Amino acid sequence: MSREMKDSGIAWIGEIPKGWEVRKMRTLGTFSASGIDKLVNPNESLVRIINYVDVYNNTKHELRKKDYMMVSASDEKITEHQVKIGDIILTPSSETVDDIGVSSVVMEELPNTAYSYHVLRFRSKDILNLSFKKYLTNNRFIAQYFSSRCNGTIRKTVSREIFKECPILLPPLPEQQKIAEFLDRKCGEIDELVALQEKMIEELKAYKQSVITEAVTKGLNPNAPMKDSGIAWIDYVPKHWQIRKMKSIIDLKSGSNLTAMEISEMDDGYLVYGGNGVRGTYGYYSHEGDYVLIGRQGALCGNINYASGKFWVTEHALVCYLKESCALKWLGELLRAMNLNQYSLSAAQPGLSAERIRNLYVIVPPLSEQQQIADYLDRKCAEIDELVAVKQQKIETLKEYKKSLIYE
Numbered sequence: 001m002s003r004e005m006k007d008s009g010i011a012w013i014g015e016i017p018k019g020w021e022v023r024k025m026r027t028l029g030t031f032s033a034s035g036i037d038k039l040v041n042p043n044e045s046l047v048r049i050i051n052y053v054d055v056y057n058n059t060k061h062e063l064r065k066k067d068y069m070m071v072s073a074s075d076e077k078i079t080e081h082q083v084k085i086g087d088i089i090l091t092p093s094s095e096t097v098d099d100i101g102v103s104s105v106v107m108e109e110l111p112n113t114a115y116s117y118h119v120l121r122f123r124s125k126d127i128l129n130l131s132f133k134k135y136l137t138n139n140r141f142i143a144q145y146f147s148s149r150c151n152g153t154i155r156k157t158v159s160r161e162i163f164k165e166c167p168i169l170l171p172p173l174p175e176q177q178k179i180a181e182f183l184d185r186k187c188g189e190i191d192e193l194v195a196l197q198e199k200m201i202e203e204l205k206a207y208k209q210s211v212i213t214e215a216v217t218k219g220l221n222p223n224a225p226m227k228d229s230g231i232a233w234i235d236y237v238p239k240h241w242q243i244r245k246m247k248s249i250i251d252l253k254s255g256s257n258l259t260a261m262e263i264s265e266m267d268d269g270y271l272v273y274g275g276n277g278v279r280g281t282y283g284y285y286s287h288e289g290d291y292v293l294i295g296r297q298g299a300l301c302g303n304i305n306y307a308s309g310k311f312w313v314t315e316h317a318l319v320c321y322l323k324e325s326c327a328l329k330w331l332g333e334l335l336r337a338m339n340l341n342q343y344s345l346s347a348a349q350p351g352l353s354a355e356r357i358r359n360l361y362v363i364v365p366p367l368s369e370q371q372q373i374a375d376y377l378d379r380k381c382a383e384i385d386e387l388v389a390v391k392q393q394k395i396e397t398l399k400e401y402k403k404s405l406i407y408e
Helices: 052-056 075-080 140-147 160-165 173-218 328-337 354-358 367-407
Strands: 005-007 015-017 021-024 029-032 045-050 069-073 088-090 103-106 113-115 120-124 167-170 226-228 236-238 242-245 250-254 270-274 277-282 287-295 304-313 317-322 361-364
Touching (some): 029 160, 120 160, 173 328, 250 354, 287 328
Parallel strands (some): 270 304
Antiparallel strands (some): 029 120, 226 236
């Protein structure tokens, strides 16, 4: 028997079941911001905070006990912004529109826990089913509502007023519970499938790294005579390969300073490479040609990128200048296999010393063999990347199905 429906009064929502309400969030409860920053002041009390990464990376949309970031705040702020069971924590801004309005619900008592200035707290005054709250804003039509109303270029933002005006579909309380039970079960099944695909991706990435390491340290001929390299992480290498210091092959120089304000998101400039890859564009270029770049600052220092054509390199990356003919792909993958991050200097901001990298010992095959290794890795890594892309597409399809399921 078909269910009796009624007009919601909102064109883009359409009809809803009779007995349901369309309510604006401001009628259901109140929003608040804490102003608590990610700082520690010895004159203030310590408190754990729920931050935006705890919300938009939360596939279950549940906030439970864990080691949240510890910061400091005044006793008044901690008391005012202490979270309670049922509080909804939302993301009002993000670099991508898909992460705006995402929410997670406090599912259990979290002693001495507040929320950071990056997020908003919504505390409902009406009685709502606890599990149903997880799906209030985490569905397709609410995502469309926020994405069509956000402002900003580099970082997208939604104002508090837009949150207050956000329409919510509200079934009667018994039906909220039934819907929540159904979605908890179905979404749990989908999350398990997503986790399985993510595990497969990690295994493929680990396999890819082992393929790279094997090729650049052992070569492609399994029958080649071997010798002890004298390098701890490599062990034995082909007998005819040379063992040399890195500085005999390349020189290393930092890129040129560029402020964040000078970097654009527009497509009409030259690519700007930082320590972790492309950061945007700029109207001028500092390099022209084909180069290997090494990230030199931050937690990901030591990562490897390739740059071609005309581009700008910031001071956060090291540029490799060849002193002799080398297959660029072989060089880059050798550097990747060396796990340069392990040589970073311990500090608040980890960094790599160019001088230390110059003095590392490396193994050097003949140029023709370098090219064979480079060609092999191009082909083999492309095959693995294609498999990873298929898995990632499955994950996106599952996530879209989850959104559709919640929406329906």
